[in-house]
Each structure stands twice: as C-alpha cells, then as structure tokens.
Amino acid sequence: MTVDPILEARALSKRFGAVVAAANINVAIENDSVVGLIGANGAGKTTFVNMITGYLKPDSGTVSFEGRDITALLPREVTRIGICRSFQIPQLYNSLTVRENLGIALGIVLRNSRTFLWARLPKRVPGHAGTLPEAAATMLERFGLTDHGDRLAGVLPEGIRKLLDIAMALVVKPKVLLLDEPTSGISSDEKFDIMDRVMRAVRADGVTVLFIEHDMDIVSRYAQRVMAFYEGRILADGLAAAVLADKEVRRYVIGGPQVRADEQAENADA
C-alpha cells in the first residue's frame, strides 16, 4: 500500500549556464520520514533544497506539498505553509543575542497568525505553549542553549550557531524540515551530540526531515532513506543501508581512500 507523499518533486530541472544542477529529478517523500541527501560538492543537493523552498525557480518541473502545487511560491510563503530550512552557513541576526534571535522568529509566527492588520496579537504563540518569552525559553532549553541565551549570536562557536540556526527553523513548527549540512564546520566529537539534540527536538513533533550531509557515519545513523545525487541526477534512492552499499554510490558519491582501497582489493580478487 502506498501512502500519499507529503512532499513531491516531479521532473525538476535547473541549469546554471552550462552546469546542470538538476536534471529531471523525481522524488516523493513520505510523511514522518528521515531522508539523507548525499553527493559531492556541486551534485545539486542545495539546488534541490533551494527549489523546494522557493528560493530558486526550476526551469521546468513542479514541487507539490500535501498535494498542492508550491512551485511558484516565495520562501516566506513556503515557510508559512510548513516547510522550513536551516542553512549550511548559519543565517542569524549576528548583532542580537540568542534569545532575541528566537524572539524575532517567534514574533514573526505571532504576527502571521493574525487575520487582520488591526487585530490584537494573541498572548500565546501558535504551536508553542505559552507567551513569547516563555516559548523562547522552552526552545533554548530544548536545544541546550539556555546558557548562551544572552550572548550575541555573532560571537558564538560554530556548533552553537548551527543549533540556533536549526532552532529558528523549528520555531515555525514546520511539517517538513530541510537541514543543509547540519554538522559541517563542527568538530567530529561534537557532531553526534548536535545531531542527537536536533533529532530529539524534531522527532518529538513527528516532523519529516531531509538533511544534506557529507559525513557517512551521520547519514547511516540517522537516515532511514538515502538519496544520492550525482551531476544533478539522483543516482540511487532507497533504504539507507542499501544505498550506502551501492557500488556506483560508493564510487561516485562517497569516494575517498577507503572506497578506492576496497575497489583495488576487489580488482585483485577478480
């Protein structure tokens, strides 16, 4: 039995001059799933995320969310219907504190919940338990950021900035969360800790997660399903273990000395 997908891309194509960033991409994402997007730099992962969130318009093809065509929507409209993203390089309000960053995000949610310009704002932030300062405190606690609450976002270590970036995307209470390299720029001993915090916060709400990642340990640990990108195409798509073991994926996507050594050993056997 097939379930209606929450997010679907049909025949998405995008070129930047001679570079093909997306070539006829067809993807259906099921609700409540965790999908890892892998691929070398320039394979089209971020372009895919940018097209889903309305930052880039595809040359052809459509994106639909819960059965509705969202190809023409702007990023803010895509956000309002429940698709949010975090960024490879954290996009924060650097001159403000961590708490103020979250406060602004919550304030936008509060304002968007109002039906008329002159209507009074509700006390509670929709989707959160409590008023704006309470909701901000809860978010800080959920991400283990309470100690950093009153520090300026611009001077924080990269790992904390990443967490804040993701926390801000979650303020909107999205149904689909796109994480662009959530552990890049973070030391290897912090990576799992950060992913644990993020996944705990996200999965509690049953949010569908798509994450771009280069670290295969992270991918195999958190993704149920993996999509491997190569030159704007999807090379392989399926259960995480199967895709990560796929010969072509290992050769073109994962690469690295270990894969090359394995190949040489295989060739020697033959």
Add this chain to the structure above:
Amino acid sequence: MNARDRTLVTLVAALVALLALGALLPPWQFLATVALAKGCAVLGLMLLLRTGLVSFGQGLYFCLGAYSAGSLGQFFGVTDALVLLTVGSLVAAVVAVVLGFLLANYRSIFFAMLSLALSMILYGLLVKSEALGSTDGFNVTPPTLAGSAISGHDGRFSLYALACVVAFAAALSLDRYFHTPLGRLAAAIRDNELRVEYMGASVRQAIHVKYVIACSLAGLGGALTGLTVGHIDPEMAYWTTSGEFVFVAILAGTGSVAAPFLGSVLFEIVRSVAYQHSPNTWQLALGTAMLLVIMFLPNGLWSMFATRGKAA
C-alpha cells in the same frame, strides 16, 4: 525595571525638565522648539538607520509637512496647531505610502541616492511654483491652540510646551513600536534579510511600513518647524536639510528614542554659539564636534548614557 519602564521614566523626566527650563529661561524656548521639531525628523531617520537604511531625502517630507500646514493656514484659514500638525504628518505619510512602493526595493547607497533625488524633485517644483512664493516661500499664519494664539510674546511658551509634548509622544510611541514583533524586525532586517524571508515575513512590506512611519515623523517635524519659525521656503527640501538630519542622527546615535532629541538640541546649541562667535567659520565647529564624537563615542552621544553594553 525593564527597558520599557526605564525609557518611560527617562522620557517623563526629560519632559518635566524641558518644561521647567522653558518656563525659567524664556530665550531658550525658540531654539529648543526648533530643535525638538527637527528631532522628530531625526527620530524617524533613526528608525530607518536601525533597519540598516540611510535616507538622504527626509527633507522631502519635512518640507511637505511644513508646506501642507502652511498652505492650510494661508489658503484655508485653518490655524489650529493640532490640526496643522496632524495634516502635516498625514500628507507626508500618504506620499510615503506611494513612494515607498518604489523605495522598498532598494538598499544602501541606492536607497540613499534615490531618496535624495526625490527630495530634490520637490525642491525643484517648489522653486518654480510662484503661487507658493518660489524660492522665497511664504509666511505661516500664526497658529492657535483651542482658540488662543500661541505665537508672539505671550503665546510662545504654549507653542514650546506643545513641541515638548509632541516630541514626548513621538518618542514614546516609537519606543513602544520597537517592542512589537514588527518593530523588532528592524535589527533583523539590518542583520540578515534572507533569514527574515525564510522565517515567513516580508522584508519589503516591513521596510515599507517603517519608511511611512519615518516620513510621517519628518512631516510632523516640518509642520512644527513651520509654525515655530513662521516662515517656510523650499530650502526645507534641499539636500543640505536632509544631510543635517543624517548628521544629527549619527551624532546622537541610535541607542534610545531620546537620543535624536538630545542630539538635535546639542546641534542647535553648538550651531548658534558657533555662529555668534565666528559667523564665517561656524561649520568648522560643527565638523570638529562630529569628529570628536566619531573618535571618542563611535556609537553616538547616547552611548555616554547607556548603562551597560549589550554584550555585558
């Protein structure tokens, strides 16, 4: 005591002090009234600066406010100061709504230059319109408040008190605005527009609203200046007027809604003292003052009063 209460206390104290000073020292009244009026325009500019935008064309709205109030008195015989001030800021707001559709698409130097160009168009139009006195402008009919005159020797204190109250109300309203979700977006837009859009808010719309608020404050200031000085001319739309607002805004800093008024008052004092003592080189004194502020108080005069830094 939170930041909002602190600002309220500061503003009430400033209002009381200003009223007392005006009552005790009548010669102070004229200078202070003009300074407070211009402070309203600078207050609006501060809102734009906090959003990361510099307008070199607030003179457009300053002049529009003054001419609307002046024309209403001149051609329709309306003299009530409250009506004139309201109309001055409303006309500015309406024009800002229209021009905002264009300006909200631009940032940084493009926003600054385009706003300057628009103000110079008004200057050009006024210079050519003889009905409004071309370069000479015209005299403003003496204003009244609740039927009694508020200019001349006896009424001057009333006009001064009105200016104090108007400035107080403008500063307090803007401070309240800074604590609303839309008001808080100012710093967010300055820091990272992309993130604001990705959080689900429209940067364009937010900038448009802020522009209209800033311009209606400039219109209010212009109308008040017209009533105080008793004469208006196209110089109010000239780029040097707009430049003066930017000068004062930077001098004062953006730390508090009280800063633009403090900056404006000090600016007028320095200017009139310098002008008295060296009529030919008074700009030198202003330039030196600016240089000192930039060197020793890079966040403006207000940073002297800021109790603690944000990072603390």
